[in-house]
Structures are given as structure tokens and as C-alpha cells.
Amino acid sequence: MSSSVFQSTNYKWIVFAVVGLGSITNVIHHGGVSIALPTIAQYFNVPLTTIQWVVLAESLAISAMLLPMGRLSDIVGRKPIYVTGILLFGIMALLAGSSPSLSNSLGVSSPILLMIFFRIFQGMGAAMSQATGMAMITSVFSDEERGKSLGAHGSIIGTGGILGPIVGGILITYIGWQWVFWINVPLCLVTFLVTSLFLDSARFSSSASGNRSYDWIGASLSTAVLLTFLVTASNGATMGWFAPPIIGGIITFIATLFLFIWWELRTESPMLDLTLFRTGPFSVGIATNYLSFLGVTSFRFVIPFYLQSALRMSPAQIAYVLIPNAVSRIIFGPLTGNLSDRFGRRPFTTAGLALCGIGLYMMGFMGENTSIWYVIISITVFSSGSGIFASPNSAAIFESAIQSRYGVVSALVNLSRNAGNVTGIAIATAIVAGTMMGSGYSSDVDAVMIAGKGSDLLGVFISGMKFVYFSMGTIQILSAFANLITREPSLRNIT
Numbered sequence: 001m002s003s004s005v006f007q008s009t010n011y012k013w014i015v016f017a018v019v020g021l022g023s024i025t026n027v028i029h030h031g032g033v034s035i036a037l038p039t040i041a042q043y044f045n046v047p048l049t050t051i052q053w054v055v056l057a058e059s060l061a062i063s064a065m066l067l068p069m070g071r072l073s074d075i076v077g078r079k080p081i082y083v084t085g086i087l088l089f090g091i092m093a094l095l096a097g098s099s100p101s102l103s104n105s106l107g108v109s110s111p112i113l114l115m116i117f118f119r120i121f122q123g124m125g126a127a128m129s130q131a132t133g134m135a136m137i138t139s140v141f142s143d144e145e146r147g148k149s150l151g152a153h154g155s156i157i158g159t160g161g162i163l164g165p166i167v168g169g170i171l172i173t174y175i176g177w178q179w180v181f182w183i184n185v186p187l188c189l190v191t192f193l194v195t196s197l198f199l200d201s202a203r204f205s206s207s208a209s210g211n212r213s214y215d216w217i218g219a220s221l222s223t224a225v226l227l228t229f230l231v232t233a234s235n236g237a238t239m240g241w242f243a244p245p246i247i248g249g250i251i252t253f254i255a256t257l258f259l260f261i262w263w264e265l266r267t268e269s270p271m272l273d274l275t276l277f278r279t280g281p282f283s284v285g286i287a288t289n290y291l292s293f294l295g296v297t298s299f300r301f302v303i304p305f306y307l308q309s310a311l312r313m314s315p316a317q318i319a320y321v322l323i324p325n326a327v328s329r330i331i332f333g334p335l336t337g338n339l340s341d342r343f344g345r346r347p348f349t350t351a352g353l354a355l356c357g358i359g360l361y362m363m364g365f366m367g368e369n370t371s372i373w374y375v376i377i378s379i380t381v382f383s384s385g386s387g388i389f390a391s392p393n394s395a396a397i398f399e400s401a402i403q404s405r406y407g408v409v410s411a412l413v414n415l416s417r418n419a420g421n422v423t424g425i426a427i428a429t430a431i432v433a434g435t436m437m438g439s440g441y442s443s444d445v446d447a448v449m450i451a452g453k454g455s456d457l458l459g460v461f462i463s464g465m466k467f468v469y470f471s472m473g474t475i476q477i478l479s480a481f482a483n484l485i486t487r488e489p490s491l492r493n494i495t
Contacts, residue, residue, distance in 0.1 A: 011200075012140040012149075018198050019133040020153060022086055024160035025187040026126055029093065031164020031322075032171065032180040034300050035315050038308050038449060039177045044112045047442060048305075052429045055301070057116045059422040061123025062130065063415055064226045068219040070131035070411030071271050075214055078132040078407075079199045083192060085128025090188025092122035097181030130418075135410040136199075138398060144341070146398060151337020151391035154329055158387070161326030169319030218271030221260040226415075228253040230422045236430070273405060276412075282400035284486045285393050286416050288353065291479045292393075293420025295356055295472040296386055298428040299363070299379075300325075302465050307375070309448045309458060310368050324376060325383040332387030340392035345399075346483060348392040353480035355385025360473030364466045368453050385476075428468045435464030 033055065041051040073081040095102065096118040103111035134153070141149040171179040232249030239246055264270040277283045307313045307321060336348045359382025366375060394413055401409045436442070439460045448461045 014198050015136055015140045016149065016152070018195055019082075019137055020156040021191050021194060022082070022129050022133060023153065024156050024163070025086075025184065025191055026089070026129065027157050027160030028164040028167060028187070029180070029184050031161055031326075032168025032183070035165050035168040035304055035319055035322075036172055036177045036180045037301075038304055039172050039315060042449065043177065046112055048429055048433050050112065052301075052425050053116050054112075054119060056422055056425055057119040058123035058126065059418050059425070060227065060230050061120045062127045063230060063418040063422055064223045065124050065127035066131050066411045066415040066418065067222050067271055067408070069128045070135070070407050071219070072214060073132045073135070074407045078136050079195070081128050082132040082136070082199070083195050085125045085130075085132070086188050086191050086195065088125030089122055089129065090125075090185050090192075092118050092125060093181045093184035093188070096122060097178040100178075127414075130414045131407075131411045133410075134394075134413065135407045138406050138410065147337035147341040147391060147395045148334065149337075150394045150398075151334035154333030154337070154387070154391045158326045158329030158331075158333060161329060162323055164326075165319035165322045166316075169314070169316035172315040213269045215264075215267055215269055215271040218260065218264055218267065221256055221263060222271055224256045225253065225260050226419070228256060230419065230426075233423050233426055235426075272408060272412075276401055276405065276409070279400045280486055281396055284482055285349075285397040285400065286412055288349065288389075288479045288483055289393055289397070289413060290416040290420045291475055292353065292356065292386065292389055293417045294424045294427070295360055295382075295476050297421045297424030298468055298472045299360065299382060301425050301428050302432065302468055303363075303379075305448065306366065306462070306465055310453070310462060311370075311372065311375075321372070321376060322379065324380040325386075328380060328383040329387040329390065332384060333391050336388050337391035337395065340395060345392040345396040346486070349389050349396065350480050350483040352385045352387070352389025352392075353476050353483060355388065356382055357385075357473045357476035357480065359383070359385060360469045360476060364469040364473060366465075366469075367462055368458060424472075427471075431468050431471070432461065432464035435467065436460050 037051055037054065040054060041048070044051075069081060069085075096115050099115035099118060100111045102108070103114045106114070108114045134150075137149055137153060138146070167183065168180050171177070171183065228249055232246055232253060235249075236246050241247075261274065264272055264274055277286075303322070304315075304318050307318045308315070313321070336352075340348050359378055359380075362374075362378035362381060366378070397413055398406065398409055436448075436457075439456075441447070441457055441460060448457060
């Protein structure tokens with residue numbers, strides 16, 4: 001690629017498009033897998049508590065590897081980490097979709113466990129691209145265009161959110177669920193080629209200054225902290241919080257957390273600069289980002305089972321019902337990003353979270369005979385709030401840190417999102433499965449899908465779903481209040 005292209009004033013939009021291609025590939029895959037979960041559960045004949053790990057395994061790996069990969073990209077450069085992540089993601093998607101046949105060839109007795117194993121490494125690839133993508137965007141755009149660029153990136157994610165369920169639903173209905181994974185192979189190949197051609201290796205080389213040594217101890221401790229927290233939280237409600245493994249997990253989490261903090265405060269080149277959290281808007285922004293995705297993931301995880309079991313919809317029909325969830329992000333991402341550049345972040349983050357809470361409360365009233373239009377309106381209210389909140393909150397987080405720390409900030413933004421994904425699925429699963437088992441049923445989703453309207457089993461499932469949505473709605477309202485009483489970030493970069 002000619003050096004004149006790299007030096008062009010429009011090069012920032014080339015970088016934006018290249019990173020956006022990787023982001024949309026990831027989101028399309030995530031949406032397709034979410035739609036495929038009921039079908040995969042039936043194919044392998046596994047309960048809800050098992051099928052959740054198809055998503056959880058990837059999310060755990062992403063969460064555990066984001067900070068280490070973000071810091072590593074500061075040292076070796078963002079482009080090699082990004083490109084490697086795209087390749088790893090595509091290869092593991094191919095293997096995950098092939099898990100039934102590979103289990104026979106390899107002599108593995110459980111193909112679902114083999115799929116989960118591949119999903120762990122797929123998550124590692126996703127972490128490498130996520131930890132570097134947003135940092136590359138923020139490094140080529142000026143401070144005055146922060147909200148604009150992040151809002152536009154949100155629109156790309158929203159477009160992927162539309163395409164993911166639609167493409168996934170069509171593939172599941174007409175070809176097979178395996179293609180939800182295999183479709184990523186050509187997408188990742190195109191992304192790899194475009195990235196290799198259009199990303200300037202010199203511009204995205206190491207940005208670290210001073211001591212460039214990698215904090216291997218901090219990386220190991222951060223991984224241990226996140227894994228013990230997420231695995232313990234994922235299993236606490238189903239195993240019982242006083243079960244010996246859960247108590248052991250809590251003790252291990254607390255011990256590793258204190259050890260991580262102690263080490264990061266004393267080392268010369270920390271994995272995570274903890275002074276970032278001294279700023280109130282930064283801490284609240286990260287916390288509410290996590291809580292927002294707690295609600296988003298709980299909604300996404302439960303709603304396909306409800307639509308397929310209670311309203312008897314096909315995967316393709318479910319995909320169309322979920323379109324407003326993504327359209328709202330496409331509309332509100334750039335709009336609120338631009339407006340928050342002019343009027344401040346807090347009005348939009350507060351209003352967005354409040355709308356999320358209202359939408360989840362509305363979903364809490366859904367039942368066996370609910371009109372599909374009520375479902376669509378509820379989803380639209382919720383997703384509009386999510387779209388209004390996202391880009392102003394991300395901009396507020398970046399505003400609260402100096403530019404030399406944007407790599408770590410980018411990793412933390414994505415980490416809070418993925419941690420919300422993991423715990424959101426775990427909490428929703430624990431509530432629904434616990435409600436079913438508490439009423440004398442197993443957590444077998446296949447039985448729920450078969451049960452007809454008016455059956456006790458379907459009624460119990462819906463009761464669990466209602467509790468999920470009411471609980472998450474309350475969390476969003478409390479998050480909105482936290483935003484309301486937090487001061488605006490420094491306006492030094494807002495024009």
C-alpha cells in the first residue's frame with residue numbers, strides 16, 4: 001500500500017472501516033450463535049445449564065485475555081495482535097462448527113464439550129481484536145471527534161446486530177446450525193487481507209514509553225482474578241453459595257484480587273494503572289457499562305427461548321423480531337455521540353439507562369398470550385435506551401483518562417462489556433433454571449420447547465423469565481441514578 005494513503009487526511013476513516021469490518025464480523029457471529037442456542041441444545045440433547053457454556057466459554061476467555069492483550073499491543077504494536085486475533089477467531093469458528101464430526105475422528109465422547117473447548121480459543125482471538133480495535137480508532141481521531149467516531153462505530157455494531165440474527169436464522173432454518181460458525185471463515189479471511197493491506201504497521205507500532213517490559217505476573221494475576229470471579233458467579237446460584245467449591249472460589253477471588261492490587265501498585269510497569277479509578281466519572285462509566293451489558297445479555301439470552309417456546313416462532317422469525325434491537329443502535333449511536341459532544345454526556349447516559357429499565361420492566365409483563373407487537377415495542381424501548389447510552393458513556397470514559405492510557409482504557413471498556421455478558425448469562429440461567437427445578441422440573445430446554453401453551457412447565461419457565469427482566473430492569477434504574485449524581489467528566493476535550 002502506498003505511503004501516500006497512510007499520510008492522507010482521510011486515512012482515519014480507512015482505519016475506522018478496517019476496524020469496523022472486524023467488529024461487524026464478531027457481532028454477526030455473536031448474534032447468530034444466540035439465535036442458534038435452542039437448536040444446538042436440541043441437537044446435542046443438553047440442558048440449559050450446559051448450553052450456556054457455548055456462550056460463556058468464549059466470553060470468559062475474552063474477559064480473561066483483554067487486559068493482557070491490550071498491554072501486549074502497547075509493547076509489540078497493535079496491528080500484529082489484531083491480525084493474529086482475526087486469524088485465530090476464524091480458525092476456531094471452523095473447528096467449533098465441525099465439533100460433531102471431529103469428536104468422532106478424535107474419539108471424544110462429548111461433542112458439546114469439544115465445541116466449548118474450541119470456543120475458549122475463539123474467545124482468545126476475539127480478545128486480541130477487541131483490545132486493539134477501539135484503541136486504533138481513538139488514536140487516529142481528534143478529541144473533538146471522539147463522540148462522532150465512537151457513535152459511528154456503534155452503528156457498525158448495530159448493523160452487525162441486525163445481520164447476525166437474520167443470517168443466523170436463515171442458516172439454521174435452511175442449511176444447518178453449523179453454518180453459524182462456518183460463515184466466519186470467509187469473513188475472517190477478508191478481514192485479514194484488508195487489515196494486512198490497509199493498516200500502517202509503522203503507525204500502529206509500539207506506543208509504550210519508558211519501561212516497556214511486560215508485566216507477566218500482573219497478566220497472570222489479572223487472569224486468575226477474572227476467571228475465579230466469573231466462574232464462581234456463573235455457578236453460585238445453581239450449586240448453592242455455601243457449596244464448598246463456591247466458598248473456595250470466593251476465597252480464591254478475594255486473595256488473588258488483593259495480590260493483584262498489591263503487585264500493580266509496586267511494579268514499575270503495571271498491567272493496569274489503578275490510578276485511573278481515582279476519577280469518579282471513569283469508575284462510574286466502567287461500572288454502568290458493565291451493568292448495562294448485564295441487562296443486554298440477560299435479554300438476549302432468554303428472549304429466543306421465550307419466542308420459540310411460548311409464541312412458537314422459528315429461528316428466522318425470531319431474527320426479524322430482534323431487528324429493532326440493532327436498528328436503535330444504528331440510529332442513536334451517531335446521533336447521541338454528536339449531541340453529547342455539544343451538550344455533555346450525563347443527560348444521555350442517564351436517559352439511556354432509564355429507558356433500558358423501562359423496556360425490561362415491560363418485558364417482565366410478557367406471557368404465553370402476549371401480542372407480538374407488545375414484544376416488539378418492549379424490545380424497541382429497551383434497545384433505544386441501550387443505543388442512547390452506549391457512545392456517550394464510552395466517550396465519557398475516554399475523556400476521564402489521558403491519551404497515553406487509551407490502550408488500557410479500550411481494554412477496560414471491552415472487559416466491562418464482556419464481564420457483563422458472562423455474568424448476565426449466568427444470572428439469567430440461574431434464575432430460570434432455579435425456578436424450574438424449584439417447581440420439580442429439570443432445566444431441560446428441550447422439554448420447554450416441546451411443551452404446549454397452557455402447560456405447567458411453560459408457565460414455570462415464563463415465571464423465571466419475568467423475574468430475570470424485573471431484576472435487570474431495577475439494576476438499570478439504579479444505574480441511571482448513579483449517573484445522575486456523578487459529575488460530568490472534564491470538558492477539556494469537548495467542543
